[in-house]
Amino acid sequence: MAIDFTEYFEKYEAIVAEVDAVFTKFETEMGDLVKCGKGCSDCCHALFDITLAEAIYINHKFNENFSGLERSQVLERADKADRQIHKLKRKVYKATQEGRPANEILNEVARARVRCPMLGDDNLCAMYEFRPITCRLYGVPTSIGGEAHTCSLAGFKGGEKYPTVNMDIIIDRLINIGKDVQKGVDSRFKELGNMLLPLSMALVTEYDEHYLGVKGVEAPKPKKAAQTGTTFTGSKPTPQEIVAPGAAPKDDACSSCTEDKSSCSSCDIKTVVLGGE
Template identity: 55%
Template sequence: MKLDFSEFFAQYEALVAEVDSVFNRVADMHSDCITCDTGCSDCCHALFDISLIEALYINHKFLERYPFGEEQSNIVGAANAADRAIYKRKRQLYRDSMKGADPRELLEAMAKERIRCPLLNDENKCLMYEFRPITCRLYGIPTNIGGKAHTCGLSKFEPGKPYPTVSLDTIQDRLGKISLELCKSIKSNYKELPGVFVPVSMALITNYDDEYLGLKAPKKKGK
C-alpha cells in the first residue's frame, strides 16, 4: 500500500510559506543588501543537509516532475556524482575530527565546501525551484544557527550592523517535529529515522520504500 504523506507535506508547505514571507519582508526592508537574482547560483554550491520531511517532499516532487526518461536519468547521474563527492568531504572531516581538530574549524571548513547541486541546470537555474529546500529559500538574508550569524558572501549586509535575523535552529526544530509526527503516524520501527539528515543529492536518489522507512519487522539473526 502506498503511503500518503499529504498531511505532513501540507504542514511543511505551510512552514515554507512562512519562510518565504520572512525572506520577502527582509528583502523589502534591505533591498540594497540582497543580491539574489536569476542566474546567481552561489547557494547552489553550498554543502548542507535537509530533514526527513524535506527529503521526502523533494523526492516526491522530483518523481512527479521527472517520472522517467533521459531528464530523470541525467539528474540522477549528477546526484550520484555529487553524493560521492559529499561523502569524500565528510569522511575527511570525520578523520580530522578523530585526530583532534577543532570542531568549530571543521564546521567552518564544511561551510566553505563547494559542490554543484544536481538540480542546477546549464543556465544556472534550479530545475525544482518552487520546491527547493528551506535553506535555499533563506540564503541571501542574515541567519543564525548555534549562536553564530551567517549570510551570503555576495550580499551587502555589513558585519556588526543589526539586521533582522532568522533563527535556523527554530526552523529545524519545527522540521524535526513534523518528521517525528510523520514517523509516529506510519509506525516506523526506526527510532532514529526522524533525526536523519541527508544532502539533496541523496534525497533525489533514495528509494523511500517500506524497508527504508522501517515499516517491515526487523529480520531476526540467523534468518
C-alpha cells in the same frame, strides 16, 4: 502499498509559506541588501543537509515532475555529488581522529563547494518551486546555533545589526514533522524523525515501507541500486543504513578510503551535519 504523506506535506508547505513571506519582507524592506537574482547560484554550491520531511517532499515532487533523459541527468549529478560529500565526511572524520580543532574543521567544511544536482547547465535551479528551505533563506541573515550567517554576495555587513532568521526554530519544526512521520507509519526506527541527509541522497531514495522501517514489513537485504540506463551507479540507502543523521551512502568511495576496515563502523556513526555559510 504507497504511503500517504499528504498531511505531512501540508504541514511542510505551511512552513514554506511562512519562510517565503519572511524573505519577501526582507526584499521589500531591505531590497538594496538582498542581492539574490536570476542566474546567481552561489547557494547552489553550499553544503547543507535537509530534514526527513523536506527529503520526502522534494523526492515526491522530483518523481512527479522528472522523467526520461532529464531525470537521468539529475540522478547522474546526484550520484556525483554524493560521492564528493562522502569523501569530504571521511576527510572530516580523519581530521577529528588527528585531533584538529573543531572550528578549523568546520571552517574547512564551510569553504567546500559541491554543485547541487538540481542546478542545470543554464545555471538555474531545475526544481526552483520546490527547493529546500535553506535555499529559500540563503540571501538574508540567519542564525544557527547562536552564530550569524549570510551570503557573502549580499550587502549585509559584518558588525552591523539586522533582523535575523532563527534557523534552529525552523529546523525544530521540520524535525517534528519527521517525528510525526515516524509515529504515523509506525516505524521501528526510533531516530527516523531526527534524520538529516544531503539533497543528492534524497533524490535517489525510495521512501517506501522498507526504508521507513514500517513494523510488520520485512526489510530486504542491502543491495546496489539497479542501473537506470545511465552511468548512475550509486547505492540507495537501505533501512539498515539509517544509523546516524547525515550518514553518507556506502558506495565506491569506500574503496578509495585510506583507513582500514576496522574504522568503518566508527566512520559511519561519527558523521557531521554539513552547513554552508
